[in-house]
Amino acid sequence: MAATLTTRERVLRMIEHREADRIPVTDSPWNSTVERWKREGLGDTPWWRHFDLDRLVGLWADTSPRWPEAVIEETDEWVVRRTSWGVTRRDWKLHGGVPEYLDFTITDADAWAQAKPRLAPARDRVAWDRLDATFREARADGAWIQAGFWFGFDVTHSHMVGTERVLMALIEDPAWIVDMWNAQLDLCIAQFEMVWQAGYHFDAIRWPDDMGYKGTQFFSAQTYRELLKPVHRRAVAWAHAKGIKAELHSCGDIRPLIDDLIDIGIDVLNPLEVKAGMDPVDLKRRFGSRLCFHGGLNAALFDRGMPQLLEQMRQVIPVMKQGGGYIASSDHSVPDSVSLAQFAEFVTEAKRLGAY
Numbered sequence: 001m002a003a004t005l006t007t008r009e010r011v012l013r014m015i016e017h018r019e020a021d022r023i024p025v026t027d028s029p030w031n032s033t034v035e036r037w038k039r040e041g042l043g044d045t046p047w048w049r050h051f052d053l054d055r056l057v058g059l060w061a062d063t064s065p066r067w068p069e070a071v072i073e074e075t076d077e078w079v080v081r082r083t084s085w086g087v088t089r090r091d092w093k094l095h096g097g098v099p100e101y102l103d104f105t106i107t108d109a110d111a112w113a114q115a116k117p118r119l120a121p122a123r124d125r126v127a128w129d130r131l132d133a134t135f136r137e138a139r140a141d142g143a144w145i146q147a148g149f150w151f152g153f154d155v156t157h158s159h160m161v162g163t164e165r166v167l168m169a170l171i172e173d174p175a176w177i178v179d180m181w182n183a184q185l186d187l188c189i190a191q192f193e194m195v196w197q198a199g200y201h202f203d204a205i206r207w208p209d210d211m212g213y214k215g216t217q218f219f220s221a222q223t224y225r226e227l228l229k230p231v232h233r234r235a236v237a238w239a240h241a242k243g244i245k246a247e248l249h250s251c252g253d254i255r256p257l258i259d260d261l262i263d264i265g266i267d268v269l270n271p272l273e274v275k276a277g278m279d280p281v282d283l284k285r286r287f288g289s290r291l292c293f294h295g296g297l298n299a300a301l302f303d304r305g306m307p308q309l310l311e312q313m314r315q316v317i318p319v320m321k322q323g324g325g326y327i328a329s330s331d332h333s334v335p336d337s338v339s340l341a342q343f344a345e346f347v348t349e350a351k352r353l354g355a356y
Contacts, residue, residue, distance in 0.1 A: 006142025007054040008203060015245055015267050015292045017324040023317070023354035024054040024144075024327045025347055029334035032095050040340040051347045054327075055143035057134065059202055061191035062125040063150055063184065065118035065160075067105065085159040086115070095336060104162045109176040119183050121190035128198075135200045146247065147192045149207035149235060151184035153218065153228060154250075163218075170219055174227055181231045189238055196242065204245035204267070205235065212252020214276045221256045233264040240265060247294065251332070253277035262290050271295030271331045274312075278331070281319050293320060294327040297350075302330070302338050310349055317353040328354055 005013070005021050013020040026048075029037070034047050048055055064084040072088065073080040080090045086105030106112050138145050156177065157166040169177050192205070209232075211217055211224070232248070239246040247268035248261060253276040261269060272278045272295040280296030296316055301309035320326035328350045334343060 007056070008142050008144050010054060011056070011144040011327065012203070014324045014327055017289065017292070019321075019324050019356045022351055022356060023321050025329070025350045025354065026054045026056055026327065027329045027334050027343075029338075029343075030095075030097075030336055032336040033334050033338060036336050037340045037343070042340060051344060053347060055138065055141060057138040057143045057145050058148045058206070059131055059134065059145060059192075059195060059200065060127075060148045061188075061195070063119070063187050063191060065115050067118070083159070085155075087159055101158060101162070104160065104165075106161050106180075107165065109173060112176060112180060116179075116183055119187045121187060121194070123194060125191055126195060131195065131200065135202075144204070145202040146204045146206040147195065147202045149185070149188040149192070149205050151188055151207060151235070152181055152209035152231060154208055154210045155184065156180055157218075167218065170223055170227065178227050178231070181228065182234075185231055185235055188235070201242075202244065204247055205239045206247040206249065206268075207235065208249040210249075210251040211257065212250065212254040212273075212276060215253050217252065217254060217256065221260070224257055225260060229260055229264060232261075232266075236265040251276065255283075258283070258287055258291070262287065266291065268292045268294050268327070270327075271329070273331045274298040275300050275331075280316050284320050284322075284325075288320075288323070288325055292325045292327070295329050295331045296320065297328065297330045299330040299332040299335070302335060302342070306342055306345055309346065313346075313349055313353060317350065321354050321356070326354075 003021060007024060010020045010024045014024060029047060037047060042050055065086055066084050067082070067086045069084050070082045071079060072082060077094060078090050078092050080088065080102065082088050087101055088103040090100040090102060106115050135145065153166070157163045166177060236246040245267040246265065247270060248266050249270045251271060251273050255278065269291055272280045272283060272293055274280070274296065275298065278296070280293060283293060298309065298312050301312060317328060
């Protein structure tokens, strides 16, 4: 295909399993990575523009319980804060990575019953001026625009209740957790229905719901089917009724759940975490006609030297791009160990291998 497409055109072709000028190439650097790139010559140019990456732009609403935020303690290295989700967490200042979660407000079904009214829809949960500017610029730039939903297991265990407490409740009191998931989704739908009705017609919904880790899942496939799958299905149905797509981000090894994700109509699966056990080439062979894949390039190889990463790309991308159905990116994010020049090499090779 000779004509150069916009990101929006390119991504839609991939989801519809049609070839394009090339596969979309995108990624998510840490904030500290971008700061490093600025020191190495990026300057004030937006990083995606510098590398001529495909733009996947998110639209956001505040779907938290809106508890008052506060800084509790701060040093040169970290800050402990209370978030609007009711969690106390420690964030590192000098490097990227996962924050440390210290305490939670919702610890049982009674605490949830008191918190649930906080998830009421409201117009001021949307920063309308910012959304308008973001939407107009992204649409003019030919970007793919996604509504950022946030509901399900991941946000519940990490930002609201705590991992061990949620996993125990899935056995002992699943109705409590399922009610949380549905209330979260109700709020997401209500807020983005407002956005849609205001004329901001996005291309997809996307939400993170990490359901696995290395080699296994947080819960069984049976638990997924009985408890979480109906909630996921509801989100996908809302998107498809609007004529738009649905993308799920789920880290870890979630291979036993993929048939179920296809069954509910998930259009795109991200990030295909290689170190957890997700083999993108095998996934393409097994599910490639029914699912578009986004990711699958092993971010752990950034720290082992570019030759290993480039070799993996040469093994993966030519297979993944066949018949469309693939968006190239790392299987997590870009750490601050990656230089400006190294990431430029990554992008150049991804585009070369991904050309049709």
